[in-house]
Amino acid sequence: MPVDYSGTWDIVSNVNFEKYMVALGIDFATRKIAGMLKPQKVIKQEGDCFTVKTLSTFRNYDLSFKVGEEFQEVTHGLDNRTCQTVVNWDNEKLVCVQRGEKKNRGWTHWIEGDELHLEITCENQVCKQIYKRTV
Template identity: 75%
Template sequence: MPADFTGTWDIVDNQNFEGYMVALGIDFATRKIAGVLKPQKIFEQDGDSFTIKTITTFRNYTCSFKAGEEFEEITKGLDNRKCQTTVNWDNDKLVCVQKGEKKNRGWTHWIEGDTLFLELTCEDQTCKQIFKRSA
């Protein structure tokens, strides 16, 4: 049985977010605002079906998918690009590949204890985020 990501997670560390946003082509003002936000992730999981909500005081983003099935994703509120996205299980990790305008784009989520890890990649940049389960 793959990992259960269900729950609410609060960010505690955010490394190289600026570099990642530059690689995405996000404008200076938006990067400055996004850089000080403390996002919260809410995972709703039913087997291989997921809804991931990223909640901030500036913008929210929701993505729903079924592991193993490609879908069209529009990253509205992020960099507003259209991607062909596939999320697959790699043991207990969720690995996302986003094909589109930007190269080497995607993310990986995994859990260790009460800690959720997220690595975001775009072109030659990697952002590492760490979340703790919300009380």
């Protein structure tokens, strides 16, 4: 049985976020606002079905998926693009591939202790984020 990702997670580290947003084509003003935010992730997992809510004081983003099933994702509130997305298990990691306008786009989530790790990739940029489970 894969690890349980369910819970509420607060960001504690956000490395290379600015360059990642530039690779996505996000405008200067939005990048400056987004760079100051402290997002929270609320994950609900039921087997291979996930709901991931990324919450902040500026914008929220909701994502629902079933592992192994490709779907059309519209990244409203992020870079507002449409892509074909699939998330698969790689041992206990969740690995997402997003095919669309931007190359080499996707993310990987995994848990180490009480930390939720997230690497998000677009083109040649990788942003590394760490979240801590809230009590």
